[in-house]
Amino acid sequence: MKKTGFCLLLSAALSVILWLPLYSNTQTQVPPASDELTLKDLPDGEGKDILVAACGSCHSVERSIAQRRTKEQWRATVDGMIARGTQMFIEEADTLVEYLGIHAAPLGQAAGARLDINSASAETLASALKIEESLAKNIVSYREKEGKFSSVDGLKKVPGMTDAIFNSIQDRVAVK
Numbered sequence: 330m331k332k333t334g335f336c337l338l339l340s341a342a343l344s345v346i347l348w349l350p351l352y353s354n355t356q357t358q359v360p361p362a363s364d365e366l367t368l369k370d371l372p373d374g375e376g377k378d379i380l381v382a383a384c385g386s387c388h389s390v391e392r393s394i395a396q397r398r399t400k401e402q403w404r405a406t407v408d409g410m411i412a413r414g415t416q417m418f419i420e421e422a423d424t425l426v427e428y429l430g431i432h433a434a435p436l437g438q439a440a441g442a443r444l445d446i447n448s449a450s451a452e453t454l455a456s457a458l459k460i461e462e463s464l465a466k467n468i469v470s471y472r473e474k475e476g477k478f479s480s481v482d483g484l485k486k487v488p489g490m491t492d493a494i495f496n497s498i499q500d501r502v503a504v505k
């Protein structure tokens with residue numbers, strides 16, 4: 330009798346030891362709550378207006394943005410929804426893809442992705458780069474007047490651009 334009791338205790342202890350790493354492993358795999366996206370998390374702007382107008386008629390807007398995606402994935406999603414009958418202009422789809430590619434990008438990837446200074450709107454430049462709206466508008470009007478930037482360094486010529494601001498944003502932008 331004593332022996333079976335000991336064996337039971339031993340197997341109980343063993344199973345706890347064996348299951349412990351598995352348990353702690355599943356704990357760390359639970360994604361952080363901040364990974365879930367709702368409409369409130371998205372900044373106001375043209376992209377959001379398009380999203381609300383075009384992506385909420387068949388299913389909820391919240392469902393449209395529940396999952397974070399890369400810009401390429403958003404392109405495929407939005408094109409897929411257009412194929413399903415979403416009514417929107419091509420320019421609106423482009424604006425939406427750019428907007429979601431920045432504001433609904435997978436966490437960690439948003440920081441790594443570079444913003445194209447030759448196509449981003451003033452609104453996107455201001456919110457994604459966290460620069461003054463007036464400076465963002467200057468970038469766009471400079472681009473409209475002088476033509477597309479041939480390099481990131483071209484930003485230095487934009488009125489209002491200081492060395493400090495340029496240094497803080499140069500790693501987050503690109504020319505495409």
Ligand code: HEC
Pocket residue numbers: 380383384385386387388392393394406407410411413414415416
């Ligand atoms: C004409 C109706 C319609 C409109 C408008 C619409 N969708 Fe959908 N959407 C669907 C249908 C039907 C499904 C389910 C079929 C499926 O899962 O492929 C779906 C599913 C989805 C899904 C989940 C499936 C997936 O691809 O992961 C996402 C995300 C989505 N839509 C995003 C959007 C976005 C963004 C817009 C706005 C550009 C939009 N939808 C507008 C019809 C629509």
